[in-house]
Amino acid sequence: MIRRFAVASVTLAVVLGCGTLPAAAAGSVPVADTLAAPDVDVTKVRGHLSELSAIAGRNGGNRRSTGQGYRDSVAYVKGRLQAAGYTVTEQPCTSGCTSGAGPNLIAEWPHGDAGNVYMFGAHLDSVSAGPGMNDNGSGSAALLENALTLARQNPSMRNRVRFAWWTDEEQGLNGSDFYVRSLSSTDRARIRAYYNFDMVASVNGGYFVNHITSSAAAPMKAYWDSLGLRPEENTEGAGRSDDYPFEQYGIPTSGYAMGASARKTSAQAAKWGGTAGSAYDPCYHRSCDTLTNINTTGLDRASDGIAYTLWQQAVQTGTSGCDTAAAVANGGFESGTSPWTGDTAAIGAHAGRSAHSGTRFARLAGYGATRTESLAQTVTVPAGCTRAALDYWLHIDTDESGSTPYDRFTVKADGTTLATLSNADAGSGYVQRSVDLTAYAGRQVTVTFTGSEDASLRTGFAVDDVTLQGG
Structure with a gap:
């Protein structure tokens, strides 16, 4: 998350501990078809974070958009996506980005209605001061494992899903801004909603949803409501991350965040736990934003909420009359040659x-x-x-x-x-x-x-x- 706009005085808190999700609180909003969405393995999400940490360690301790650490991060994410069957594109940022910034990485799952696209994005770059494990390794890793989970599950798709890892966010939302500006008006109109994930593992954070009352946010809020979390509007992050360029062109947006440098109130500490009066992320834009600066519980809840939203918006749930499970016989060629x-x-x-x-x-x-x-x-x-x-x-x-x-x-x-x-x-x-x-x-x-x-x-x-x- 960049410092582009003044920080509001809204504050958050978080329940610290392991990644086990609690039962839904009494009176919370029930989530329909939750079981249809997969449980994203937070251990694998943490594995991607470890890879990004190692990349930073080999490249001067950071993954700044203009450095080799960023380019190696792109290569890691791209390799995993290509192996999973995604259509992957590196988009050079040829205007508006910091000189020498690496490319955006765009990955599309090649199924579903291409006229109805749901985008899920996170910035992949860090500041120069540190490796950026929460900001924004957390969002990038959660997004990557969601993409890989979708490929492994390979469900029938109703709509198209596109993932993005943005360059040069820390220098002014430059990569995402370039991407949206580069689209034709027709291609922009195909994007039904954009979901952003920036700092979803803050150790003293809380549960923020961007534009929480919007229709785009409904599945994101419903999932966290079902866990009894009572999320709040992401006021601190308004206009400060990669959803903002999409908003500027009238594309509906939402997303998850757990907070940056703003401090939480005692009321929020009472609701979520954590330390009142302290920053959501005490290592925000600092060298201590390492693997020890990750709240695994929050990371787990965000990862699963992304999956729930993706399944609600894009996966085919009503396949009555379209049972294709046995349409191709011996498709893996393991049972002789018949009927080929x-x-x-x-x-x-x-x-x-x-x-x-x-x-x-x-x-x-x-x-x-x-x-x-x-x-x-x-x-x-x-x-x-x-x-x-x-x-x-x-x-x-x-x-x-x-x-x-x-x-x-x-x-x-x-x-x-x-x-x-x-x-x-x-x-x-x-x-x-x-x-x-x-x-x-x-x-x-x-x-x-x-x-x-x-x-x-x-x-x-x-x-x-x-x-x-x-x-």
Whole structure:
């Protein structure tokens, strides 16, 4: 959080201790479908914090936006997201940012209605004085583990989810401001709400919700209400973090915070515990903002509240008539070759290659000679699906160089090409891909994967864990 605006006299408090969540207090607002949202593992969130701490330690003790510590933080987050199947973009901040500032990092889960986007963001940079574990390693780590949890759960999506880790916040909200300014008016209109997480583990903090009475804030408030926390408006943080540029363009915003340098009142200390008259975060913008400056209980509650909000806003909860669980048979290739047809010898546990999961996968092409191999399966897309997507994991490895597409991989539905990739898309591991089958709802469609090579230099296309997702 930056010092851009004067600090208000609103204060907070926190219940210190372990990460166990209390039962809902009598009279608290019940949370509908809480069990539908996952319990985000705070141990894993703390693991991401440890990585960010180590990065700062190797780079002069901080992760300032203009330094190598920030760039290494971007690389760590980006690597985890790409491995999980996200579409990840580094966005250089070419105007308005401090000279030499690193990029914004934008990650989109490639499912759900792209016309309805819910964004979740946190700034990834620290001040020069310290490693910034609470400010804002806490928000960044909570967001990362939520993104990874979404990928692991892989639920049917109603709306699109986009995550952002901002550069140069500490110098004036510059990264997020650049991002919003760079969007077209059409793209801004697609963002239904932006949620910000800045300092969500303050050791003497409390439970703040941005714009607590707004419709965007409703799921965030409802979750903390269900724990009996009685959250308050984030007055201290108003206009001081990365939600502000979104507000300036009329995009609804909310978010969680646990407080910075302002002090809490005795009334709030009585409600939440902690020390009245002391700052929410006594190490705010100081060198002592280390791993010992983290309130694990608050971090846990914020992480789970993010998940609850994400599930409420974007995950498909009403899938009646769209049961896609068994639509693709033997999608992981672990049970022989049936019902796949075509070049079924491509299916197996191939030496020198690994599966995405299990031991078997389909290896198309990869001979270094002219060759075409295909696998096909007829899939029934349920009539009740308003959205249907065929997801698959693909690993392309090649001996080719450059960006010329010599060897190609295609996905077809009833002979219509829906996706084409090539040796130019090769990477170091599996990447989850998706094609839209919504147009085939209510009928059968034959899906075909094809790998083809030219006369020289090998390119192999490994396919695994094929599923149909619907909503």
